[in-house]
Amino acid sequence: MNAHHDLTKNQELVFGTLSAADGPLSAYTILDRLRDRGFRAPLQVYRALDKLTDYGLVHRLESINSFVACAGPHCHGHGSLAFAICEKCGQVEEFSDETVEQRLGVWSREHGFKPTKTAIEIRGTCAACLAA
Template sequence: MSAQHDLTKNQEMVLGALSAADGPLSAYTILDRLRDRGFRAPLQVYRALDKLLDYGLIHRLESINSFVACAHPQCHGHGSIAFAICEKCGQVEEFSDAMVQQHLSERSRERGFKPSKTVIEIRGTCAACLAA
């Protein structure tokens, strides 16, 4: 868990479910996985997800309306992050690229735009699925 943040029991359970998952999870999938641990309502999951997002411990994948644990929570905080999402197996790889971040920052500055965060989602087929 995070040394910077005192997580509630619910936040710890949601983060644990995401960390243990083989791929991204929707809020309702998280709810289903945590029902036997006391979760009864979607609101419990959404509250925990909101805080974990604020803390930079998880990410929301907009294009598939799912969540993943941050692979590098100590490294990039809320900077530019990219995700390669396999449309066949559902695996998600998180990465950041300094050159891409620099390019986007320059373009934003040129246009007088101040981004608060940048998330890039690349959908396609992973190497394992291509080889299969």
């Protein structure tokens, strides 16, 4: 589940759209951008997104109901990524922190909680927007 997947046509289109975008997109925005490639229904997008997130190629930003292409190879092998989302410009920075992961892991172990998916999302204003 970690390396080059053979994406289907729809998955390729959705992934391409997300990769080309300069920020996160909602499923419906993706749909709109793929209308002239034959997309007609939300489900076509959601199905592709499901697989792409399974593969780890795409991340869902829970707090803004949007999706981003994975920032790079660094995100593989990490249990939990973190995102900083600028509410001014919409840009997202993806990062991970060993210590944070570890602390959340400790909490889970101590409480007998078995985690499957972790969301860490900081909303605020990015450096560029603060400067402007």
